[in-house]
Amino acid sequence: xxxxxxxxxxxxxxxxxxxxxxxxxxxxxxxxxxxxxxxxxxxxxxxxxxxxxxxxxxxxxxxxxxxxxxxxxxxxxxxxxxxxxxxxxxxxxxxxxxxxxxxxxxxxxxxxxxxxxxxxxxxxxxxxxxxxxxxxxxxxxxxxxxxxxxxxxxxxxxxxxxxxxxxxxxxxxxxxxxxxxxxxxxxxxxxxxxxxxxxxxxxxxxxxxxxxxxxxxxxxxxxxxxxxxxxxxxxxxxxxxxxxxxxxxxxxxxxxxxxxxxxxxxxxxxxxxxxxxxxxxxxxxxxxxxxxxxxxxxxxxxxxxxxxxxxxxxxxxxxxxxxxxxxxxxxxxxxxxxxxxxxxxxxxxxxxxxxxxxxxxxxxxxxxxxxxxxxxxxxxxxxxxxxxxxxxxxxxxxxxxxxxxxxxxxxxxxxxxxxxxxxxxxxxxx
Numbered sequence: 001x002x003x004x005x006x007x008x009x010x011x012x013x014x015x016x017x018x019x020x021x022x023x024x025x026x027x028x029x030x031x032x033x034x035x036x037x038x039x040x041x042x043x044x045x046x047x048x049x050x051x052x053x054x055x056x057x058x059x060x061x062x063x064x065x066x067x068x069x070x071x072x073x074x075x076x077x078x079x080x081x082x083x084x085x086x087x088x089x090x091x092x093x094x095x096x097x098x099x100x101x102x103x104x105x106x107x108x109x110x111x112x113x114x115x116x117x118x119x120x121x122x123x124x125x126x127x128x129x130x131x132x133x134x135x136x137x138x139x140x141x142x143x144x145x146x147x148x149x150x151x152x153x154x155x156x157x158x159x160x161x162x163x164x165x166x167x168x169x170x171x172x173x174x175x176x177x178x179x180x181x182x183x184x185x186x187x188x189x190x191x192x193x194x195x196x197x198x199x200x201x202x203x204x205x206x207x208x209x210x211x212x213x214x215x216x217x218x219x220x221x222x223x224x225x226x227x228x229x230x231x232x233x234x235x236x237x238x239x240x241x242x243x244x245x246x247x248x249x250x251x252x253x254x255x256x257x258x259x260x261x262x263x264x265x266x267x268x269x270x271x272x273x274x275x276x277x278x279x280x281x282x283x284x285x286x287x288x289x290x291x292x293x294x295x296x297x298x299x300x301x302x303x304x305x306x307x308x309x310x311x312x313x314x315x316x317x318x319x320x321x322x323x324x325x326x327x328x329x330x331x332x333x334x335x336x337x338x339x340x341x342x343x344x345x346x347x348x349x350x351x352x353x354x355x356x357x358x359x360x361x362x363x364x365x366x367x368x369x370x371x372x373x374x375x376x377x378x379x380x381x382x383x384x385x386x387x388x389x390x391x392x393x394x395x396x397x398x399x400x401x402x403x404x405x406x407x408x409x410x411x412x413x414x415x416x417x418x419x420x421x422x423x424x425x426x427x428x429x430x
Contacts, residue, residue, distance in 0.1 A: 042142045046161055052090040053135045053163040056097030058428060060085030060133035061167035064105055065426040068169055070126035074118035078105045081133055090137055097135050106132045111166070111429070129168050130429070136162035166430035171420030173411035174376075174402055176240030178353045179232040181221040181251055182377050182398075183360035188217070195398045198297030200382070203394045204360075218355065218396060219363075220260075221251040229259050236263040237278035240353060244421060245373055251356060252363075252370035261334070261385040264394075267350040268384050269339035270324050280343050281350035284324035285317035287382040288395070290331050298397055299380050299408065314351075314380060321345050324384070335387045351381040352399070352408055354421070376402040376421040378409035 064081030082105065088097045099105070106115035108130045109123040115132045116122070138160040182201065185192040195201070201217035222231045223241035232253065235241055245251060262277055269280035285291075287298035292311055294303035303311045312322065323338035324330075358371035380397040402409050402421045415427040 042159075045142075046140065046159055049091055049137060049140060050161045050163055052088065052093070053097060053137060053161060054165070056085045056088035056090065056099070057133045057135050057163045057165040058167075059088055060099060060105065060135070061131055061165040061428065062426040064131040064133065065167035065169055068128060068131060070128075074107060074121070074125070074128070077107075077131060078118050081105045081131065085133060085135065091140070098137070099133065099135060104134055106134070108132070130166055131168070132164055132166045132430075134162065134164040136160060164430075165428055167426050167428050169424040170415050170427045171403065171417070172422030172425045173414045173416035174354055174407075174420065174422040175349065175352055175378075175409045175411065176242040177223055177244060177355055177376070178240050178379075178381070179220060179222050179224075179235045179253075180218050180355050180396075181358045181360075181371070182218045182355050182379070182396075183216075184357050184374060185217075187359045187361040189361070192217075195377075197398060197400045198299065198301060199398045200296055200395045201379075201398055204363075219360075220253040221356065221358075222253050223251060223356070228253075233260055233263040236260065237266060244354070244376070245356070247374065248372045250370040250372055251358065261387050262336075264381075264385040265334055265336060267381060268324050269343055269347070270334050270336035270384055271339050272336045279350060280339055280347045281318070282344055282347045283314070283317040283320070283322045283351075284338055284344065285312065285314070285322040286324060286330050286332070286384055287314070287397075288330060288332070291325060291329065292382075296397075298382050299399060314382075321347075330384075332384060333386045334384050353379050353381060354402055354409055355379050355396075378402045378404075378407045380408075 060081040063084035064077045067077035067080055078101065082099045082101065085099045085104075086096050089095065090097050102117045102119055106117050107121050107123070107128045108115045109127040111130060113123075115130070121128065139158045140161060141158050180203075183204070185194050195217075204216035204219040220232060222228065223235065223245055224231055262272065262275070266277035266279075267281055268286065269284035271277075289295060292298050292303050293305055294301055294311075297313075299314045301313055303313070305311055312320070316322075321341060321344040323341065323344060324336075326338065327334055327336075354376050356373040357375045357377050358373060360371060362368050362371050378399040378401070380399055382397050383395045385394050399408055401407070403423050405423045407423050410422045410425075413423075413425045415425055416422055
């Protein structure tokens with residue numbers, strides 16, 4: 001065989017070996033490419049699964065936390081949590097999230113202490129503040145990642161995903177406060193029985209304007225730390241006092257504050273000429289002895305006039321954007337007129353307000369015009385103020401303690417600040 005033929009044979013054999021090596025490299029590369037592509041898709045699948053499980057854990061924890069009252073058995077809390085959690089679906093909504101009694105729902109008195117199931121807790125029932133819901137799903141098969149198992153030393157099997165949520169109860173957001181205080185019933189002279197929801201409260205009239213308080217249930221108080229009429233006017237025209245003074249804070253303001261009539265009435269949509277102060281409520285419909293003969297529960301009660309005609313309560317008037325009826329109907333002297341209908345339709349909740357409850361017994365002492373905040377009340381502004389400060393007839397309707405469940409002063413049960421005064425609502429903490 002000639003040298004040239006030997007060279008051609010050797011070259012052909014070398015090229016064949018190269019083609020075989022390239023084929024092996026390409027095959028390995030394809031396996032790795034498919035494997036890594038599958039790994040990305042499978043990781044996305046696991047992320048979706050974890051998100052779905054997290055929804056179930058969140059629902060479980062929030063539902064279970066509602067029954068952390070300090071008196072309700074944990075069995076009730078656990079059942080509520082599991083019921084809510086099972087309504088959620090996992091694995092692309094193909095199966096229900098799984099929760100197990102005596103295992104998935106656990107309790108603790110502090111975030112730093114162990115969480116134990118309802119049958120194992122050693123904490124006093126009244127001290128249990130936190131509930132944890134844990135969910136998991138094992139055996140989630142991969143779509144493509146197992147292709148990587150062809151590579152030496154690689155083992156990709158079914159995956160497990162887990163999620164948990166911890167919830168407690170906290171104060172709901174509330175409406176802002178107006179610059180008045182409400183006397184604690186037992187501290188009024190003579191003492192009164194506890195207020196009832198729907199009761200009408202009357203202002204503490206200072207007829208002499210010498211800084212001494214007359215009879216009544218509520219009086220003026222600049223909640224921003226001052227005592228001037230101009231500061232009180234700003235709180236009435238604006239949102240009110242939204243950063244509430246802490247319990248124990250001294251509040252109060254002496255005098256009749258006759259100049260505040262227009263500011264008070266702005267929330268009813270009562271205007272004089274073109275003078276507009278602040279945003280009006282959705283309704284300016286007024287409640288007094290003439291327009292609400294029941295003389296209580298104007299918020300959601302029922303009443304008929306002397307002719308047997310039904311009088312609309314506040315909820316009905318607000319829904320219909322009812323305007324202020326006018327001085328000729330109410331018998332008041334506001335010397336103003338109802339705002340245009342558009343003002344009510346674009347208004348806000350301006351007559352459901354908070355006010356601090358204070359010990360009024362100290363006001364009997366000459367020169368004492370302040371008292372410490374004890375709690376907060378939910379009130380409805382039912383009546384405008386007459387021009388010139390004639391506030392004998394100005395009244396508020398008591399709608400209960402602001403922390404009472406179902407308080408209309410709570411903002412849709414949305415969790416508020418840690419120092420809030422609204423009713424307790426579930427809130428996630430982890």
